[in-house]
Amino acid sequence: MTSRFFLENSQEFLSGNKISKKNNPDVFHHLKDVLRVKDKDLVELVAGQSAYLVRVNEISAMEVFFNRLDKLSKDPEIPVKTTIVVPLLKSDHLDWLIQKATELGVFKIILTNFSYSVVKDIKIEKKLQRYEKIVKGAAEQSHRLLVPEIIYEKKFIEQAGLSDHQIGIVAWEESAKAGEKSNLFKMIRLAKLDSKFNEIVAVFGPEGGISKKEIKKLESSGFITAGLGPRILRAETAPLYLLSSVSLLIELS
Amino acid sequence: MTSRFFLENSQEFLSGNKISKKNNPDVFHHLKDVLRVKDKDLVELVAGQSAYLVRVNEISAMEVFFNRLDKLSKDPEIPVKTTIVVPLLKSDHLDWLIQKATELGVFKIILTNFSYSVVKDIKIEKKLQRYEKIVKGAAEQSHRLLVPEIIYEKKFIEQAGLSDHQIGIVAWEESAKAGEKSNLFKMIRLAKLDSKFNEIVAVFGPEGGISKKEIKKLESSGFITAGLGPRILRAETAPLYLLSSVSLLIELS
Numbered sequence: 001m002t003s004r005f006f007l008e009n010s011q012e013f014l015s016g017n018k019i020s021k022k023n024n025p026d027v028f029h030h031l032k033d034v035l036r037v038k039d040k041d042l043v044e045l046v047a048g049q050s051a052y053l054v055r056v057n058e059i060s061a062m063e064v065f066f067n068r069l070d071k072l073s074k075d076p077e078i079p080v081k082t083t084i085v086v087p088l089l090k091s092d093h094l095d096w097l098i099q100k101a102t103e104l105g106v107f108k109i110i111l112t113n114f115s116y117s118v119v120k121d122i123k124i125e126k127k128l129q130r131y132e133k134i135v136k137g138a139a140e141q142s143h144r145l146l147v148p149e150i151i152y153e154k155k156f157i158e159q160a161g162l163s164d165h166q167i168g169i170v171a172w173e174e175s176a177k178a179g180e181k182s183n184l185f186k187m188i189r190l191a192k193l194d195s196k197f198n199e200i201v202a203v204f205g206p207e208g209g210i211s212k213k214e215i216k217k218l219e220s221s222g223f224i225t226a227g228l229g230p231r232i233l234r235a236e237t238a239p240l241y242l243l244s245s246v247s248l249l250i251e252l253s
Numbered sequence: 254m255t256s257r258f259f260l261e262n263s264q265e266f267l268s269g270n271k272i273s274k275k276n277n278p279d280v281f282h283h284l285k286d287v288l289r290v291k292d293k294d295l296v297e298l299v300a301g302q303s304a305y306l307v308r309v310n311e312i313s314a315m316e317v318f319f320n321r322l323d324k325l326s327k328d329p330e331i332p333v334k335t336t337i338v339v340p341l342l343k344s345d346h347l348d349w350l351i352q353k354a355t356e357l358g359v360f361k362i363i364l365t366n367f368s369y370s371v372v373k374d375i376k377i378e379k380k381l382q383r384y385e386k387i388v389k390g391a392a393e394q395s396h397r398l399l400v401p402e403i404i405y406e407k408k409f410i411e412q413a414g415l416s417d418h419q420i421g422i423v424a425w426e427e428s429a430k431a432g433e434k435s436n437l438f439k440m441i442r443l444a445k446l447d448s449k450f451n452e453i454v455a456v457f458g459p460e461g462g463i464s465k466k467e468i469k470k471l472e473s474s475g476f477i478t479a480g481l482g483p484r485i486l487r488a489e490t491a492p493l494y495l496l497s498s499v500s501l502l503i504e505l506s
Contacts, residue, residue, distance in 0.1 A: 076484045105484055141487070142485045143484065143485050181506055182506045184501070184505055229505060231395045232394065237353050237356050240494075245497060248498045248501060249501075251482050252438050252480070
């Protein structure tokens with residue numbers, strides 16, 4: 001499998017078919033020191049908003065030059081941009097969720113607080129740096145065309161709102177318990193069939209659940225509560241169920 | 254949330270509404286030492302093939318007695334029994350997969366070898382003991398009615414075969430690359446609509462992929478190759494995509 005890399009600085013590649021240690025230090029390091037590419041090796045580079053298949057042409061102390069073989073036209077991105085809003089989770093559960101969500105095509109990840117959240121937002125800036133690395137690595141590994149954004153919004157629910165082209169879903173266990181079985185399917189189909197909607201924003205609560213007050217606020221902001229089946233899914237599993245569902249219904253006929 | 258436990262010995266509960274340290278040591282330990290249940294606490298017990306809501310009535314040195322409040326009729330199991338066949342994976346990747354697959358409703362997990370497997374089956378017996386604990390814990394946590402079976406079959410592919418009521422799927426990246434987009438959906442729908450089929454067996458290869466020879470053998474045994482969308486999914490992610498898809502199409506209208 002040809003390795004894929006996202007360029008930090010696209011310009012030098014787009015104009016000069018090269019990358020430099022100065023402008024693309026991460027990719028340069030990966031190619032020279034990790035992969036140890038040689039002449040004629042193939043890699044995929046994402047520059048601008050396209051992916052290119054390239055062959056290594058020349059390697060110097062500070063630069064790597066390529067021959068551009070092909071512009072890769074396959075679009076690996078879900079046509080409906082899907083954002084997941086999730087709580088801060090314990091230890092490596094969030095690491096794992098972020099990686100898997102990226103493999104499954106998530107567009108954006110918003111970390112926020114819930115009434116019943118256990119983990120507090122201590123050192124969130126430092127954590128975000130690590131999360132960004134995880135997202136980038138997963139985007140490269142799954143051969144995506146964009147690196148999902150991951151941000152922290154302290155009060156997402158209080159400030160929640162949907163634009164005209166967004167469908168809002170909140171995964172709520174109480175819905176599933178009450179037998180709610182059709183909203184998830186309906187909402188994804190709506191996104192697929194009605195061209196007015198091209199984004200889904202899906203909210204997932206912590207282990208302790210989402211409070212009634214939070215549900216009321218989200219519903220009044222236009223979010224629809226949905227059950228995700230009859231089993232209880234952990235906070236880090238539920239978003240993967242949703243992303244798989246979006247992919248299945250929208251990308252696979 | 255009321256905790257759920259699978260009884261090792263159902264008989265003493267079904268006849269006597271109790272569990273003993275002697276016959277149900279794990280559950281006894283959990284109730285007394287971990288949860289430290291008191292009089293009137295509620296728990297859910299799975300005995301025989303049913304789940305019961307019970308109230309703690311009396312706690313002695315060797316036994317816990319209950320009042321049976323309700324037989325829980327909600328069926329959390331996917332009507333189509335879904336087996337996943339997966340390679341041995343590195344370190345905790347398999348732990349995660351097993352846990353998540355159980356949350357998502359898997360019926361049976363078969364570990365096997367592929368041509369391009371990296372991890373060998375060293376100390377598989379000891380590993381299976383740990384995997385069984387993980388499966389049981391996840392089944393309790395997700396409030397399932399059965400504990401999925403997890404086994405090791407050294408040569409699954411060589412001996413692969415499907416019964417009349419099984420649909421076989423092999424998740425193959427080459428299919429997805431070639432643009433195959435409809436088989437997964439079709440096969441799950443077939444399981445849903447044709448009562449002749451009530452089981453799905455899905456095969457997932459290792460990081461290095463499935464060899465052409467293995468694909469040929471599986472196809473000749475009745476398995477259908479299917480793409481799981483345009484992104485490359487890791488070996489531990491692809492089964493979760495499939496299980497979510499089965500649940501979405503069969504359990505949610």
